[in-house]
Amino acid sequence: MSKTHLGHRARKRFGQNFLHDQNIIEQIVDVINPQPQQNLVEIGPGLAALTEPVAERCQFLRVIEIDRDLADRLESHPFLQHQLEVIRGDAMEIDFRQFRDSDKPLRVFGNLPYNISTPLIFHLLEYTSAIQDMHFMLQKEVVDRLAAGPGSKTYGRISVSVQQACRVTPVLSVPAGAFNPPPKVESSVVRLEPYTENPTPVKDRAQLHALCLKAFNQRRKTIRNNLKGLVDEQQLEQLDIDPGARPETLSVADYCRISDWLTDRK
Numbered sequence: 001m002s003k004t005h006l007g008h009r010a011r012k013r014f015g016q017n018f019l020h021d022q023n024i025i026e027q028i029v030d031v032i033n034p035q036p037q038q039n040l041v042e043i044g045p046g047l048a049a050l051t052e053p054v055a056e057r058c059q060f061l062r063v064i065e066i067d068r069d070l071a072d073r074l075e076s077h078p079f080l081q082h083q084l085e086v087i088r089g090d091a092m093e094i095d096f097r098q099f100r101d102s103d104k105p106l107r108v109f110g111n112l113p114y115n116i117s118t119p120l121i122f123h124l125l126e127y128t129s130a131i132q133d134m135h136f137m138l139q140k141e142v143v144d145r146l147a148a149g150p151g152s153k154t155y156g157r158i159s160v161s162v163q164q165a166c167r168v169t170p171v172l173s174v175p176a177g178a179f180n181p182p183p184k185v186e187s188s189v190v191r192l193e194p195y196t197e198n199p200t201p202v203k204d205r206a207q208l209h210a211l212c213l214k215a216f217n218q219r220r221k222t223i224r225n226n227l228k229g230l231v232d233e234q235q236l237e238q239l240d241i242d243p244g245a246r247p248e249t250l251s252v253a254d255y256c257r258i259s260d261w262l263t264d265r266k
């Protein structure tokens with residue numbers, strides 16, 4: 001356990017790095033831009049660094065917190081009690097469709113626990129039809145991967161899967177000193193906006209995710225080799241894909257074409 005912050009010992013296993021820099025907190029809340037009556041959900045409110053200023057602007061919000069001590073604190077918060085619905089549990093197990101409201105599209109935000117940020121993003125991709133936007137603090141390295149285009153060293157499976165579903169915009173760099181305890185890495189805030197009119201539709205997202213896992217398994221190998229047993233060379237050519245290309249040179253649209261071919265073949 002690390003040093004105390006507001007009387008709470010940060011728990012490593014829950015990825016607890018609490019924001020304490022008021023200037024950065026204000027910048028993040030400005031980026032989220034919460035409005036009265038909006039349907040907001042925060043993942044990992046912790047000691048309410050973002051919760052308080054967001055609740056001030058939107059009047060009511062739901063928060064999902066796994067740490068029982070922190071959930072207790074939030075439920076008895078001196079001035080937020082009536083503005084919060086505290087959901088105790090693991091965000092990875094939450095069906096976000098339950099928060100859908102036909103008049104108020106869901107907005108999700110959070111300073112995410114870095115130890116589960118990638119699986120959590122994949123979990124949230126299952127609910128993009130119910131979500132208007134997401135703002136997350138992540139390791140800078142993860143934000144770079146989310147935003148990377150083909151040909152870049154950081155372009156990989158998560159870039160393809162997330163960019164297929166969402167517009168990705170890195171919005172703010174945050175130094176380690178803004179947190180208590182400071183993480184060992186740099187952080188960034190990213191905005192993810194699920195497409196309403198998708199420029200790269202795909203028939204089955206689970207198929208696309210499985211395909212990308214295989215395609216990027218060995219980055220030095222060609223796409224022909226990585227997809228051996230799944231798609232043969234001739235088929236790749238028919239799909240207008242060079243079988244000798246490396247996985248990081250294929251576009252999101254290329255992966256969607258292969259994925260749809262696999263789906264149709266089932």
Ligand SMILES: C[S@@+](CC[C@H](N)C(=O)[O-])C[C@H]1O[C@@H](n2cnc3c(N)ncnc32)[C@H](O)[C@@H]1O
Pocket residue numbers: 014015016017018019020043044045046047048049050064065066067070089090091092110111112113114116
């Ligand atoms: C990086 S801290 C951020 C805390 C606070 N929002 C802030 O910015 O100071 C991550 C928070 O997520 C909570 N958390 C960790 N794993 C979680 C999970 N699976 N589901 C929900 N909350 C989780 C932690 O207990 C902690 O409060």
